[in-house]
Amino acid sequence: MFKLWSTILKDIRILTRDKLGLIFMFVMPIVLAVVITAVQNSTFEMLNTNTVPMIICNRDTGEAGKQLETAIYKVGMFRIQTVAANEKDEVISGRMHAKDAVIAIIIPSDFSSKIKLKANETAQKALKNFGMQSVDNIKVDSSAIQPITLLYHPVLQETFRRSIQGALRSALQVVQNKEILRSLYFNLNERAMPDSMEKDLMAGQVLINEIPVSRSGSRNIPNASQHNVPAWTVFAMFFIVISLGGSVVREKINGSFVRLKTLPTNYLVSLLSKQLTYLFVTVMQAAVVFSLGIWLFPSMGLPRLNMPDIAGVVVVTLICGWCAVSYAIMIGVFAKTQEQSNGIGAVSIVLMAAVGGLLVPSFAMPQSFQFVMKLSPLHWCLEAYYGLFLEGGKLKDVLLNILPLLGITLAVQLITLYGLKRKISFE
Numbered sequence: 383m384f385k386l387w388s389t390i391l392k393d394i395r396i397l398t399r400d401k402l403g404l405i406f407m408f409v410m411p412i413v414l415a416v417v418i419t420a421v422q423n424s425t426f427e428m429l430n431t432n433t434v435p436m437i438i439c440n441r442d443t444g445e446a447g448k449q450l451e452t453a454i455y456k457v458g459m460f461r462i463q464t465v466a467a468n469e470k471d472e473v474i475s476g477r478m479h480a481k482d483a484v485i486a487i488i489i490p491s492d493f494s495s496k497i498k499l500k501a502n503e504t505a506q507k508a509l510k511n512f513g514m515q516s517v518d519n520i521k522v523d524s525s526a527i528q529p530i531t532l533l534y535h536p537v538l539q540e541t542f543r544r545s546i547q548g549a550l551r552s553a554l555q556v557v558q559n560k561e562i563l564r565s566l567y568f569n570l571n572e573r574a575m576p577d578s579m580e581k582d583l584m585a586g587q588v589l590i591n592e593i594p595v596s597r598s599g600s601r602n603i604p605n606a607s608q609h610n611v612p613a614w615t616v617f618a619m620f621f622i623v624i625s626l627g628g629s630v631v632r633e634k635i636n637g638s639f640v641r642l643k644t645l646p647t648n649y650l651v652s653l654l655s656k657q658l659t660y661l662f663v664t665v666m667q668a669a670v671v672f673s674l675g676i677w678l679f680p681s682m683g684l685p686r687l688n689m690p691d692i693a694g695v696v697v698v699t700l701i702c703g704w705c706a707v708s709y710a711i712m713i714g715v716f717a718k719t720q721e722q723s724n725g726i727g728a729v730s731i732v733l734m735a736a737v738g739g740l741l742v743p744s745f746a747m748p749q750s751f752q753f754v755m756k757l758s759p760l761h762w763c764l765e766a767y768y769g770l771f772l773e774g775g776k777l778k779d780v781l782l783n784i785l786p787l788l789g790i791t792l793a794v795q796l797i798t799l800y801g802l803k804r805k806i807s808f809e
Contacts, residue, residue: 389655396629397659403625407663411618411671415611419675419684423606434546435483436460437474437533441467444494446557453553454487459546467491471531478535485538485546488531496528501561505569530554604772605685611675612767613740616760618671619664619703620734623710623727626660630714631723653802657707664703690770694777698770701784702763705791709759712794715801734758739765762787 397403438454440447455462463483465474474486532550534543567575672695675687689695710727717723735741737754738761747755755761766783769775 389652390659393629393655393659397625397663400625400629403622403628406621406624407618407667408670410621411614411667412674414614414617415671415674416679416682416684418614419606419610419679420682422610423684434460434485435463437463437465437477437483437486438489439465439467439469439474439486440489441491442489442493443467443491444498446494446497446561447489449557449560450489450493450553453556454550457549457553459549460485471533475533478533481535484535486531486533487550488533490528490530492528493530497558497561498565501558501565504562505565508566509569605688607675607679607685607687608771611671611687612771613764615668615671616702616763616767617731617735617740618667619706619763620709620731620760621728622660622663622706623713623731624724626656626707626710627714627717627723627727628720630656630711631717631720634714635719653711653798656711657704660707660710661700661703664706665699668699668703688771690774691776694770694775694780697777698763698766698780698784701787701791702766705759705763705787705794708791708794708798712798712801715798731760734760737761738763756786757790759787759790762790 436454438451440451451462451464454460465477471488474488477483478486530550532547534546538546564575672687672689676689680686713727713730714723717726735758737747737751738744738758739747739755740760744755744761744765762783766780766787769780769783773779
């Protein structure tokens, strides 16, 4: 025990001298967690608080154009600015380049008349199918309705743009359905539809009840902090490869492995010492970042991190930290120089984060990457944390994520032992 404690003290002294490594291990996850959470939270707020800036240029003087404006406003996604009907397309584009808006809608001048003609045509065809009107009375409009122009800023991603298009199509469908109902009612009763009936017909939509799936039965909607804090904590844990991997390489270059053979102790003591020392570092990383999410984020205007089952968080953190430490030692054992250790370690962590779901959601991965994704330890770390933070699960609920992570860790340990034995036997 004395030998182990002395070796741990030696590793702590080496660690405290590595200022760059300490910055990577503690400052980087804080910066990443704050910045990414702030960016994602602003996106959520933009969608939830009607802050997507939009310009509407209504060149139509009829009723349908005004109804479309009202329907777009009721969608609840946009902060609408209206411009004059004679505003040129170039001027509107210029305002978008100035970031006054990211979306612009231009309603054509004949929108109302064309919508009305199309509604009359549809209504008369429907009546003809019921045998209530002669086909000769149907007036077919040879000219199609001019499309509504949608201008968008190139900064908008395609997925976000498609969601906006879906909202606009819903608003347009409301206007078209209203005109068809009016036309049907007029053809049947030869008088305009009462406003009260129109409201009753248009308001009878089926409601959608949104419920987040949670293992604990909670209906709390996960916020940006629940997504990002665990993810970047895992990323930071594995980035100890910069400090730990470099430390192992320096000891190899300085001849520590040769001295180990002359001491009355086993080289496994040194290996266990590094694992315990840096496992404590990874636990401290998680504690610091989680504490910031709980106490600092609310004062910065960011959503508070809601802690799940504490026992589950502690166990998952220890296993994730052990895997990260094991991987860093393996890189250090097989790297020949500190530059190799830092380069290979950093690049491999970024690649495993990319295929593991930290940079791109795992459900968005192509089928060809699904097998590679499951080989990444960061994937299983993230899934275990998400099972706790997003799904409200407990330790028993994330065992299927912990077991593959333990398997990967043990495989890395065996590879490291093989490399150490091979290195010592050649010294």
